[in-house]
Amino acid sequence: MFEAAELGHKVSKKDYSAEVPALREALLDAQQELAERSTCPVILLIGGVDGAGKGETVNTLNFWMDPRGIRTNAMGAPTEEERLRPRMWRFWRALPPRGSIGIFFGSWYTAPIVQRAHERIDQAAFDQQMDEIVRFERMLADEGALILKFWFHLSRKQQRKRFEKLAKDPSTRWRVSDADRENAKRYDRFRAISEHALRLTSQAWAPWIVVEGSDRRYRELVTGRTLLEALRERLRMDAGPAVTSTPAAPPAPARVDERTVLGELDLSLSLPRSEYRSRLEDLQGRLSRLSRHKKFRRRAVVAVFEGNDAAGKGGAIRRVTAALDARFYRLVPIAAPSEEERAQPFLWRFWRHIPPLGHFTIFDRSWYGRVLVERVEGLCPEYDWRRAYGEINDFEAEMDRHGILVVKFWLAVSQEEQFRRFRERGELGYKRFKITDEDWRNRERWDDYAAAVCDMVDRTSTEIAPWTLVEAEDKYWARVRVLETLCDRIEAGLS
Secondary structure, three states: OOHHHHOOOOOOHHHHHHHHHHHHHHHHHHHHHHHHHOOOOEEEEEEEOOOOOHHHHHHHHHHHOOHHHEEEEEOOOOOHHHHOOOOOHHHHHOOOOOOOEEEEEOOOOHHHHHHHHOOOOOHHHHHHHHHHHHHHHHHHHHOOOEEEEEEEEOOHHHHHHHHHHHHHOOOOHHHOOHHHHHHHOOHHHHHHHHHHHHHHHOEOOEOEEEEEOOOHHHHHHHHHHHHHHHHHHHHHHHHOOOOOOOOOOOOOOOOOOOOOOOOOOOOOOOOOHHHHHHHHHHHHHHHHHHHOOHHHHHOEEEEEEEEOOOOOHHHHHHHHHOOOOHHHEEEEEOOOOOHHHHOOOOOHHHHOOOOOOOOEEEEEOOHHHHHOHHHHOOOOOHHHHHHHHHHHHHHHHHHHHOOEEEEEEEEEOOHHHHHHHHHHHHHOHHHHHHOOHHHHHHHOOHHHHHHHHHHHHHHHOOOOOOEEEEEOOOHHHHHHHHHHHHHHHHHHHHO
């Protein structure tokens, strides 16, 4: 894979000087058109061998183009805040919005390659991380991102010469760190691992471009030309007629009877008020003790509340938060995405709220809006909500690997009980704000929403993040069921 990047490519100063002005102008024009259209983000990953000119190339791109439309992310060792969250959290936060360019100098590849080279993870764990990266990049591409991955290569001999040259000059000596020298001793191992990583992860939607890094002018022209051609092609495609190349939707499973997971719920379940008060007090005390357990410092909880309108999500949430220390939980109500959020992949706004270890985040509505309201109301194409099932499962698996317990509740009521609660809200002044015209309109799509919920449970109730379907016709029963499930999941996680 690296043979062509060891041929000694060179560009003369004359040829370089002749080409750069026109290249810069074309890049600026493409960048301006990208910003005006705001149809896609551009993600550049800059990786490669130590000493191969990665930093200099990033500086050149910022110099050639308008830096106001470029965000450069130098991703070094994670900070304390970042270590308390899943490893991909810091990269999600740094994703560029549509219409801009994000450069990652050091990326989601860096840590796995370094860890494998130093034998801190085995081959199976490394390959698993590469597979997760492929799925992540496919999601970004499906969301419209243009992804270009540059790998700057040097042979062992070229790297040694480069280090010697940098070390001789006092103004550049700082560029060669002790870590660079230590990594150079493992050159062959780094090369083999990097080649394996590139082979596993170079896909049509996110290809690797290997560039020989020994000659500054050569690598800068290759990078600039490649970026320009990719920008022009994407802008041309975005300006043309829409072409549907997404796969056809698979047929739904044949229905033999009318039984569904929602239809099997026993909505007659209830609790007397006296028993409810007793159990509520016991369960809130249990939850409070679990949240303060010393082992909980290495855990976190993401609690997701979904359900029919007026099913009692707010009341259940209030009974949960009443047992928690306000310093260690956050309630995140989810509404329609903002303009800023629509410029990012749909999961971006949820990644922002992932809790650090030792904390709770409670979502009142969640990322499942993509496969519920957006599906039913036709707010996104069918291909997008169908691929969201896998992306959601990946998201929740990433949290689970970091020690975050994902606890998901669907609160269900009958149509008749929902109608009664709607009327009650409309008649009581202090509850009137809870009912909207949209709530009444959604009742007309009851069967469509029920079908979407059943599909959601089938495709996203996993062993690490199962759905708990709560019979919520009786609010006392529902609140106790939620608290009991939450306590059981946390106890299992701590053990």
